[in-house]
Amino acid sequence: MASEDVKASESAVEKIVNLAEEAKLARQEIKPTSHAVISICKSLVAGGVAGGVSRTAVAPLERLKILLQVQNPHNIKYNGTISGLKYIWRTEGFKGLFKGNGTNCARIVPNSAVKFFSYEQASKGILYLYQQQTGNEDAQLTPLLRLGAGACAGIIAMSATYPMDMVRGRITVQTEKSPYQYRGMFHALSTILREEGPRALYKGWLPSVIGVIPYVGLNFAVYESLKDWLVKTKPLGLVDDSTELGVVTRLACGAVAGTVGQTVAYPLDVVRRRMQMVGWKDAASIVTGDGKSKASVEYSGMIDTFRKTVRYEGVRALYKGLVPNSVKVVPSIAIAFVTYEQVKDLLGVEIRISD
Template sequence: MGVHLEVYSSKSNFKNLLSGLRSLVQEGGIRSLWRGNGINVLKIAPEYAIKFSVFEQFKNFFCGVHTSPLFQERVVAGSLAVAISQTLINPMEVLKTRLTLRFTGQYKGLLDCARQILERDGTRALYRGYLPNMLGIIPYACTDLAVYELLRCLWQKSGRDTKDPSGLLSLSSVTLSTTCGQMASYPLTLVRTRMQAQDTVEGSNPTMLGVFKRILSQQGWPGLYRGMTPTLLKVLPAGGISYLVYEAMKQTLGVQVLSR
């Protein structure tokens, strides 16, 4: 739903969450609410595996296995991990965006979508939105980690143990920090989505600056945050649970890594 609001919602064609859901169901039925979910599930495994493994490797490289990394080292490690994972899975992001925004009967499936993109635009189309995606990593990583560290610091000052915080604390800290990170980088995320969907939107501009100017001229600064509500609503079930499962699997498998 967030992708539809990011691409189609404007001052002249304003859509909120409910009206967006209604239009999707009217066009393609209940199944349309899960468009693009197949490729989204497929990309999760390589995306998170690469991101988490690279993150831990860079942290160990910077400060060793038994030393707590400094904040700036965590920012660098997190940024590099996300940059590498996003570079490798960017084509899948483009396919997910196109499949999510497709109309009924437009594509026969994932392979047909990839074939049409390659035939019409070539391989470069699979990396549309790459630049704003990379630029968005820095504000996201800095904000996410800064808020997370602040919450851990407050927890420590309260006199409680930070080595093994409760699941509720972990979930709350990760959810809040991820939410703040999403808000800090959202304008670039919106531009990335518009660039990936440029074939879907008539008259869209393929350059990052062109998309920025188009949004500002047509919708003003609030336009850079169109569709943010469903994006933030999914942070709790998606981001929080993924980190809790990650920590649980580390303990189950006996993997020795540094704290976040």
């Protein structure tokens, strides 16, 4: 009996030890998972802050760009960047410069958060596949692969937040003569759903998605490739011994990246905005076949919008608002990239956008 009791005691001790080991292993498994969740949250926060800060900084130029894109060519109110800003100030005051910015930030904050995070994940996945394909574990992302990762990030972020962009555009251009008077973001969403149906929230989605492929893709590809080139070549003493780029240098990289991306994708942005404004006779262009201002042009799709815009207003119409947009994009993209990296640094996450 004593022998059996001893065996039972030993068996119980073994079970307790095994349970303790299992609990220890479970805790070890939970720690990295918890760390990963925290890291994801920090990355999303950094991306959201970057989007909000950068977009608010250039809100007046953003509004002027949209007004230039959709104004009636036979009743010009906003003629150029400086004169356009002065006209808004004179007719609507300081608040007019930031009209729609609250809704814009409500869209851009999650958009930016998803975009930066999606780029990190896409670049890691693409790099892994590239390393497996080449058999070189030390291989790094090429500019073309970064372009692909950026395109994936742009498509995901655009699709996830597109209804907010639609609403922001409507609120930004509405006047006293607009068919609907939106009191705010949620009122605009409910009104569009009720009066025009769910599909109206995605008007212009196709050219938007096509547009973000070169726009966001080139932003990330040019920005990171420029940074890598500067770190490797160290021209003009722009990189210190620690191979870290200064804030001003990174701002310059972001400015170049933004300028390249928006120049390539801008015509698609004009088409998207016009498709969103269909039915707004005081916001959209009003032209007919004889070139006179008689009725609003109705667009049946992306190709039709391109065709009618070029036919009635010429190729230059596809670049309406490009100047204020260029002035806006240079600081906006630069501020977004640098703010993202700085916030991640403050939160204790790796600075580099992609590993």
